[in-house]
Amino acid sequence: MDRLRAFVAFVILVALGGTGLWIAVWRETISGGIPLLPDAVNDRIGRFAFAGGGISCLAMAGLALRDAFGRRRGAPRS
Numbered sequence: 001m002d003r004l005r006a007f008v009a010f011v012i013l014v015a016l017g018g019t020g021l022w023i024a025v026w027r028e029t030i031s032g033g034i035p036l037l038p039d040a041v042n043d044r045i046g047r048f049a050f051a052g053g054g055i056s057c058l059a060m061a062g063l064a065l066r067d068a069f070g071r072r073r074g075a076p077r078s
Helices: 002-028 037-071
Strands: none
Touching: 002 037
16 A cells, blocks of 8 residues: 555656746746836746756656655665
């Protein structure tokens, strides 16, 4: 059951990370932000935030994949 949970976490994290990176790279503009800053600066901040979130989600997905298909805990090393 632990391997199944880790695989489900992997799938969810890949979806979230892929969405964040898609927004950071291929979206035309990112709206919102801090009202006192110019739109170009707000766009950069938004892209940086989405890219950072996407990369961290993909890193956690790697850990979940390792738990799903990696060596079992307590198994002897070869």
